[in-house]
Amino acid sequence: xxxxxxxxxxxxxxxxxxxxxxxxxxxxxxxxxxxxxxxxxxxxxxxxxxxxxxxxxxxxxxxxxxxxxxxxxxxxxxxxxxxxxxxxxxxxxxxxxxxxxxxxxxxxxxxxxxxxxxxxxxxxxxxxxxxxxxxxxxxxxxxxxxxxxxxxxxxxxxxxxxxxxxxxxxxxxxxxxxxxxxxxxxxxxxxxxxxxxxxxxxxxx
Amino acid sequence: xxxxxxxxxxxxxxxxxxxxxxxxxxxxxxxxxxxxxxxxxxxxxxxxxxxxxxxxxxxxxxxxxxxxxxxxxxxx
Numbered sequence: 104x105x106x107x108x109x110x111x112x113x114x115x116x117x118x119x120x121x122x123x124x125x126x127x128x129x130x131x132x133x134x135x136x137x138x139x140x141x142x143x144x145x146x147x148x149x150x151x152x153x154x155x156x157x158x159x160x161x162x163x164x165x166x167x168x169x170x171x172x173x174x175x176x177x178x179x180x181x182x183x184x185x186x187x188x189x190x191x192x193x194x195x196x197x198x199x200x201x202x203x204x205x206x207x208x209x210x211x212x213x214x215x216x217x218x219x220x221x222x223x224x225x226x227x228x229x230x231x232x233x234x235x236x237x238x239x240x241x242x243x244x245x246x247x248x249x250x251x252x253x254x255x256x257x258x259x260x261x262x263x264x265x266x267x268x269x270x271x272x273x274x275x276x277x278x279x280x281x282x283x284x285x286x287x288x289x290x291x292x293x294x295x296x297x298x299x300x301x302x303x304x305x306x307x308x
Numbered sequence: 309x310x311x312x313x314x315x316x317x318x319x320x321x322x323x324x325x326x327x328x329x330x331x332x333x334x335x336x337x338x339x340x341x342x343x344x345x346x347x348x349x350x351x352x353x354x355x356x357x358x359x360x361x362x363x364x365x366x367x368x369x370x371x372x373x374x375x376x377x378x379x380x381x382x383x384x
Contacts (some may be wrong), residue, residue, distance in 0.1 A: 127347040131323065156384060225384040232320055234381040236374035246377040253380065254358035255351075262346060269327070269354075276330055305383035 110243035111140035116187060122213055122263060130266035134215055145212045152223050153177050157224045179302045187308055191268065198282055200272035206308045207271025212214065214263035217256045218307060224252065 113136065121129025140304045157172035158164075188208050192200075193206075215276075228249070236242040294306035331337045345353050366373055 124349050126350060134329050135323070210375040222384050225381060229381055231384065234380040236381075238374050242374050243371055246373045247366060249377050249380070250362045250365065250373060251355070251358050255354045258354045258357055259350070262350060273327060276332060305380070
């Protein structure tokens with residue numbers, strides 16, 4: 104187990120560099136040869152973020168409140184991940200998808216990296232430069248830079264999600280659009296529920 | 309040595325041809341041209357695309373972008 108975890112750690116590092124520099128080639132490798140152990144490292148990164156977010160979101164530094172917020176965020180993110188994977192997998196199968204669930208699940212887990220980076224950046228900026236932004240020159244410049252980074256991360260997320268569906272479910276572009284057209288509205292409704300519950304205002308997908 | 313190289317090539321070839329190439333009808337050449345830039349180091353294209361989007365947004369809603377950012381900053 105120790106050896107597997109160490110080997111997965113090295114693979115995780117390589118794949119992290121790969122999804123930044125060579126996403127296409129790396130995703131093919133992740134889906135075909137990746138190990139589910141790598142999800143442990145992704146989970147650790149997410150846990151670090153949830154701990155940070157719990158501290159930022161909780162005004163009172165009480166261990167109970169911090170733990171509750173941490174557990175709430177972790178559970179909600181896990182449920183969202185599982186729901187997304189199951190929905191894409193089931194709808195994909197109906198549309199003639201092949202591939203292995205393990206590969207798709209791992210591919211989708213790596214596609215959480217841009218989401219994680221955005222949420223981490225936003226929560227840290229919330230502390231450093233709390234909203235609201237003003238319409239002064241520095242406020243507008245900050246807003247433009249923030250939107251620029253957000254849009255870049257969003258496009259990166261789209262690429263990684265596309266590659267998860269392309270390699271994980273072995274779908275072609277037309278079917279990927281079709282499957283997304285069915286799954287995304289359902290996820291939209293789910294995200295609205297999350298918003299109403301006050302867990303994630305922006306969906307952690 | 310040659311055998312090892314050949315085997316490596318065959319393995320790589322099988323990996324690359326595992327999925328049939330993506331086609332999008334008459335748009336296939338344009339699709340290929342766009343995608344080739346996204347396969348390796350996609351960041352310059354992503355930043356340029358984002359820059360265009362943000363500039364359009366700024367031209368469209370002006371300093372109201374600060375309102376959008378204030379909402380997004382509370383969104384985590």
